[in-house]
Amino acid sequence: MYSRTYKAGVTLPPLLWIVLFLLVPYAILFCYSFWSVSPSEVIVHNWSLGNYAELIRQPMYLTTLLRSMRIAASVTVLALLLGYPVAYYLSFHAAKRRDLLYLLVIIPLWASYLVRGYAWKTILGTDGVLNGVLNFLHVTNALLFLQEHLNVFFAAHSLMHNWHVSFVPLSFLLYSPFAVVIMLTHIYTPFTFLPIYASLEHIPRNLLEASHDLGASPWKTFLRVILPLSLPGVVAGATFAFVLSLGDFLAPLLVGGPSGIMISNIVASEFGAAYNWPLGAAISLCMLLLVVGLLFLTERLERSLSFS
Amino acid sequence: MTSTLSGGNAPADSSSPAPLLSIRNVEKGFGARKVLRGISLDVAAGEFLTILGESGSGKTTLLRLIAGFEMPDRGEIWMGDERLDVLPPYLRPVNTVFQSYALFPHLSVFENVAYGLRAQSVSKAEIPDRVRRTLEMVKMSEYERAAPARLSGGQQQRVALARALVNQPRVLLLDEPLSALDANLRKQMHVELKSLQREVGITFVFVTHDQEEAMALSDRIALLRGGSLEQVASPRDIYSRPETSYVAQFIGQTNLLDAEVRNGVASCGALVWQTFAPSGRATFSLRPDSIRIVSPGSSAHADISATRFQGRIAHQTFGGASDLLEIECGNGQILRVRLSGPGPLSGTHEFEFRAVDAVRVREAGAD
Numbered sequence: 001m002y003s004r005t006y007k008a009g010v011t012l013p014p015l016l017w018i019v020l021f022l023l024v025p026y027a028i029l030f031c032y033s034f035w036s037v038s039p040s041e042v043i044v045h046n047w048s049l050g051n052y053a054e055l056i057r058q059p060m061y062l063t064t065l066l067r068s069m070r071i072a073a074s075v076t077v078l079a080l081l082l083g084y085p086v087a088y089y090l091s092f093h094a095a096k097r098r099d100l101l102y103l104l105v106i107i108p109l110w111a112s113y114l115v116r117g118y119a120w121k122t123i124l125g126t127d128g129v130l131n132g133v134l135n136f137l138h139v140t141n142a143l144l145f146l147q148e149h150l151n152v153f154f155a156a157h158s159l160m161h162n163w164h165v166s167f168v169p170l171s172f173l174l175y176s177p178f179a180v181v182i183m184l185t186h187i188y189t190p191f192t193f194l195p196i197y198a199s200l201e202h203i204p205r206n207l208l209e210a211s212h213d214l215g216a217s218p219w220k221t222f223l224r225v226i227l228p229l230s231l232p233g234v235v236a237g238a239t240f241a242f243v244l245s246l247g248d249f250l251a252p253l254l255v256g257g258p259s260g261i262m263i264s265n266i267v268a269s270e271f272g273a274a275y276n277w278p279l280g281a282a283i284s285l286c287m288l289l290l291v292v293g294l295l296f297l298t299e300r301l302e303r304s305l306s307f308s
Numbered sequence: 309m310t311s312t313l314s315g316g317n318a319p320a321d322s323s324s325p326a327p328l329l330s331i332r333n334v335e336k337g338f339g340a341r342k343v344l345r346g347i348s349l350d351v352a353a354g355e356f357l358t359i360l361g362e363s364g365s366g367k368t369t370l371l372r373l374i375a376g377f378e379m380p381d382r383g384e385i386w387m388g389d390e391r392l393d394v395l396p397p398y399l400r401p402v403n404t405v406f407q408s409y410a411l412f413p414h415l416s417v418f419e420n421v422a423y424g425l426r427a428q429s430v431s432k433a434e435i436p437d438r439v440r441r442t443l444e445m446v447k448m449s450e451y452e453r454a455a456p457a458r459l460s461g462g463q464q465q466r467v468a469l470a471r472a473l474v475n476q477p478r479v480l481l482l483d484e485p486l487s488a489l490d491a492n493l494r495k496q497m498h499v500e501l502k503s504l505q506r507e508v509g510i511t512f513v514f515v516t517h518d519q520e521e522a523m524a525l526s527d528r529i530a531l532l533r534g535g536s537l538e539q540v541a542s543p544r545d546i547y548s549r550p551e552t553s554y555v556a557q558f559i560g561q562t563n564l565l566d567a568e569v570r571n572g573v574a575s576c577g578a579l580v581w582q583t584f585a586p587s588g589r590a591t592f593s594l595r596p597d598s599i600r601i602v603s604p605g606s607s608a609h610a611d612i613s614a615t616r617f618q619g620r621i622a623h624q625t626f627g628g629a630s631d632l633l634e635i636e637c638g639n640g641q642i643l644r645v646r647l648s649g650p651g652p653l654s655g656t657h658e659f660e661f662r663a664v665d666a667v668r669v670r671e672a673g674a675d
Contacts, residue, residue, distance in 0.1 A: 209377055210410040212397040214424035214475065224423070228414045307413035307457065 026288075032281035041275055051282035061266065061283065068262040071177055072245040075184040076192075079241040080234060082185065083192035087233075088226075091200035102197075109190050117254040120183045124173040124255060131173065175257025183255050184245045191244065192237030199233025200226070232306040239298040243291050263287060326388070328353040328511055329374070329479050334383030334393075336369055343369045345535040347383070351479070356505050356512045358522040360558075361532035367515045368407075370532065371481050374513065375404045387478060398427070403472035404481040407488070409464045411456035417443070417467050418452045424475040442474040443467075445504065462493050469501075473508060482514045486521065498524045519559050523547070531555055548595075552670045556593035561632075563643050565592040565666065574666070577641040581615040581663040591671050596632065596646035598665035602658040614660040619643065621653045635659065 034047045055061045090101055108116065123129045134140045172178060203226060211221040249264035256262065263283065270280030327350035336344040343366045351357050361367040372378045374385060376397030385393040392400055403424065411420050421439045430438070443449045446466040456464055465485060472480055486494045486501075502525055505512050516522055522529045523543040531538040531546065531554075538558075539551045550556035553564050567576040569590050574583045576592070583592075602616060619635030622642065630648040637643060637659075645659065 204408075204410065206406055206408060206410040207412060209375075209397070210404070210406060210412070210471075211423070211427070212377075213375055213402075213404045214427055214471065215398050216423070216427035217398050220427055224427075225412060225414075307455070 029281045029284055032278050033285050035278045037276050037278060043277065051279050052286075054279060055282060055286065061263075064261060064266055065263050067177065068246055068264075071180055071184070071260075071262060072242045074181045075188060075245040076238050076241040078181065078185040079189045079192040080196075080238060082189045083237060084196055084230075084234070087193050087197035087200055091197055105190055105193050108186070113187065113250060114254075116187060117183060117250055120179065120186070120255055121174065124179050124182065126174065128174065174255055175260065177256070177260045179255035179257070180248075180251050180260045180262070183251045184248055187251070188241040188244055191240040192234075195236035195240070196230060196233040199230045199236075203229045228305075229307070232302045235298050235302045235305065239295065243294060246291070247287065327351055328355075328388060329513070330386040331370075331374070332384045332386065334370070334373060334380045334385065336366070336373060336378060336380050343535050344373075344380075347532075347535075347537055349530055349537065349540065351511060351513060353511055354509055356502070356514065356525060356527045358514045358516060358526035358529045359532055360516060360519060360522040360529050362517060362558075365532040366535040367517075367532050368483055371404070371483050371513065371515050374479070375402060375481050376400050401478040402481055403475050403477040404483060405465075405468050405472050405485045407484045409456075409468040411464055411467055411471070413456055415456075416452070417448060417454050417456065417459070420456065420467055421471045421474050423471065428475070438474055439470075442470045445473070445507070446470045461488050462497070465489065465497070469504075473504075473510070476508075477510060479511045479513055482512060484516055485514075487516070487518075494521070501525060523559070529559075531558065533558075549667060550593055550669055553591050553593065556667070556669050561596055561644060561646075563594045563596065564669075565594055567592055577639050578617050578637040579615060579641075581661075581666055582613070583663065583666065583668065585668050591669050592666040593669045594643075594661060594666045596644040597630075599643065599645040599659050599661045601645070601647055601650065601653075602660050604658075613662050613664070615663060616658055616660045618656055619645075619659050620656045624653055 032043075033051055034049070036044050036046070036048065036050055038044050086101075086105060090098055090105075094101055121128075125131070131140070207225055207229075208221055211225045212218070216224060246262075247264055248262060249268060252260045252262040252265050256265075264287075267280050267283050267287075270276045270283065274280075329351040331347055331349040331351075334344055334347045335342070347366075347370060359367045359370055369378060373380050373393070376392070376395060380393055383393075384391060387401060392402075412423065415423065418439055421442060422435050425435050425438060440449065440452070443452060446469050448463065448466045448470060451459060451463065451467075456467065459467065465488075468485070486497050489497060498521065501512075514522075514525060526543055528540060528542050529546050530540040533554055539546055539555045541549070546555060547559055550559065550562075556562040556564065565574075565576040565579065567574040567579075567590055569583060569585045569587050571587060572582060572584065574581055574585065574590065574592065583590075617637050619637040621633060622636045623634040625632045630646050631650055633645045633647060633650075633653065635643050635645055635657075643659075
C-alpha cells in the first residue's frame with residue numbers, strides 16, 4: 001500500500017525522538033547510578049551498588065518516599081472524591097449546562113502551573129485569603145479556644161500531631177504537606193474527572209432503565225450498575241493523580257516547606273546543590289521502576305474491569 | 309377524534325370482569341410533537357396483547373409509559389386498583405424485555421437473571437432456585453456462568469426474557485424483542501414465546517411493527533396510528549372485520565373499493581354486490597383471498613350470494629402455496645386476487661366473491 005520511504009518517513013522521526021531524548025538519557029542515568037562522586041567533586045567511573053545501598057542505609061530517603069506516597073495517595077482519594085461526583089453530575093444530570101460545566105472543569109488545565117501554585121500561596125499563607133476569611137469569621141479564635149480546652153484530644157489526633165498544628169493564624173495551611181495535598185488536588189482533579197466522565201458516558205443508558213425496571217432504586221442502580229461499569233475510568237483517573245502527584249516537584253517547592261518535601265525535590269537537590277548526580281540517578285531509577293510497575297498493574301486492573 | 313376508542317370496551321364475553329391493566333385517556337407529547345392522543349386501552353389478566361403500529365406511531369412510547377420511563381402529560385394508568393403512573397419504574401409490578409436486550413455486561417447470565425430478585429431483597433436462599441428454574445424455562449441453563457457478550461443475539465434474547473420473567477411481574481412488557489433476530493429464529497421464537505406465555509400465565513404486552521408477528525402471537529391486537537388507536541380486536545376479527553381502510557391495508561393485503569351505494573346495492577366499476585350500507589358513497593375492503601376463480605365447467609349459480617365478474621390476468625406472482633394475481637376488470641380497475649395453487653393463468657376468466665366479504669370500512673383519516 002504505502003511505499004517504503006513513506007513508512008520510514010512516518011515512523012522514523014518519532015522513533016528517533018524517543019531514542020535520543022528518552023532511551024539514551026535513561027541509559028546514561030542508568031550508568032550514572034552505579035558511579036560515584038569523589039570528595040573533590042569529580043564523577044568516578046567505578047561500578048558499584050553503593051548508591052543503592054546508601055538509599056537503604058539513610059532513612060531520610062525512605063521517609064521522604066513514604067511521605068510522597070502518602071501525599072500522592074491523599075491527593076488521589078481527594079481528586080476521586082471531587083472528580084467522580086462532578087463527572088457523574090455532568091454525564092447524567094447536567095443536560096443543557098453540560099458544555100459550560102465541562103469547560104469550567106477543563107479550563108484550569110490551561111492555566112500555568114506556576115500561576116496556580118502562587119495563587120495557592122496567597123490563599124493559604126498566614127496573611128492569606130483563607131486566614132483572613134477565617135479570622136473575620138472568628139473561626140481561628142474558636143479553634144484556639146477548642147485547642148486549649150481539648151488539648152488532650154488534639155494531642156492525640158494524629159493528623160494534627162503530624163502536621164505540627166498551631167493556631168492563630170493558621171500557619172499550618174501553608175508550608176506543610178497539607179498545602180501540597182491541597183494544591184496537587186486542585187491541579188490533578190481534572191485528570192481524574194476526564195477518564196471517569198468518559199467511562200460514565202460509555203454506559204448505555206438503557207442499562208439504567210433495565211435496572212430501574214427490575215426494581216432497583218436509583219441508589220442501588222448506582223452501586224450495582226454505574227459504579228462497577230465506571231471502575232476502569234476510576235482506575236485510570238487514580239493512576240493519573242497518583243503517578244503525577246508522586247513525581248511532583250513544584251508544589252512541594254512552592255507550598256510544601258521543609259515538612260512537605262517530596263522525593264522529586266531530593267532528586268533535584270542531588271543534581272543541583274548537593275552535586276551528587278550518581279545518587280540522584282539512583283533515586284530516579286528507583287522511582288521510574290516504581291511508576292512503571294504501578295502502571296503495569298493498573299493497566300491490567302483496568303483491562304480486567306472493562307467489559308466492552 | 310375519539311371515535312377510535314373501541315379498545316376501551318373489552319369484548320363482552322371476555323372472561324375477566326375487571327381489567328388487569330387499564331390505560332385511561334393517556335396523552336403524551338415531546339415538545340410540540342404529540343406522540344399519543346388520548347389512548348384508552350384495557351388489558352385482561354393472562355392476555356397476550358400486541359400493540360401494533362408503524363415506526364413513529366407511538367407504540368414504544370405507550371410501552372414506556374406503562375413501564376414508567378416516561379410520564380404521561382394527561383390520563384392515568386391503573387393496575388387493578390393501584391394507580392401506576394404516579395409510581396417510579398422500580399416500584400411498578402411490571403418488567404420489560406428491551407429491544408436491545410440491555411443485559412448488564414459486567415454480570416454473568418446467572419447474575420443478570422438474579423438482578424431483579426436481589427434488587428427486591430428476595431431471600432438469598434430462594435434466589436439460585438428461582439434463577440435456575442427460569443433459565444431452564446428459556447433453555448439457557450448451560451450458559452449460567454457465561455458473560456452476555458459471549459452469547460448470540462438469540463441467546464441474549466432468552467436471557468433478557470428470563471431476567472424479566474423471574475420476577476413474576478403482573479405484566480410483562482416486550483419492546484420489539486424479536487426485531488434483531490433473523491427470520492427463521494424469529495418464527496421459532498414466536499412458537500416458544502407463545503407457549504411460554506401460556507406456561508407462566510403472565511399478561512404480555514408486546515410491541516411490534518410486524519403485522520404477521522402480531523397475528524401469530526396475539527389474543528388481541530391494538531393497532532396504533534399516529535398516536536391514536538385505530539382498532540383493538542382479535543387477529544381474526546381485525547383481519548376479517550377491519551373498521552377502517554387503514555386497518556384493512558395494514559393488516560394483510562386488501563382491495564379498497566370506493567363504491568356508490570343505492571338501495572342496498574353497491575357498485576364499483578365492473579363490480580356490483582348487495583350491501584346493508586345506507587345509500588351514498590362508501591369504502592369497502594375486499595381481501596384478495598375472498599375472491600375465487602370460477603372454473604369454466606362449474607354450474608352457473610353454485611352460490612346465489614356470490615357476485616361474479618370478468619377479469620383479465622395482468623400479472624401473476626408465484627408464492628408457493630398461493631399465487632398473487634393482479635386482474636384487470638375493465639376501465640383500468642385493478643384487483644388483487646390470491647389463489648391457492650392455480651397453475652399458470654392467462655387471458656380473461658370469471659371471478660366471484662361473496663357480498664359479505666366486502667367489508668364496509670371508514671375512510672382513512674375520516675375521523
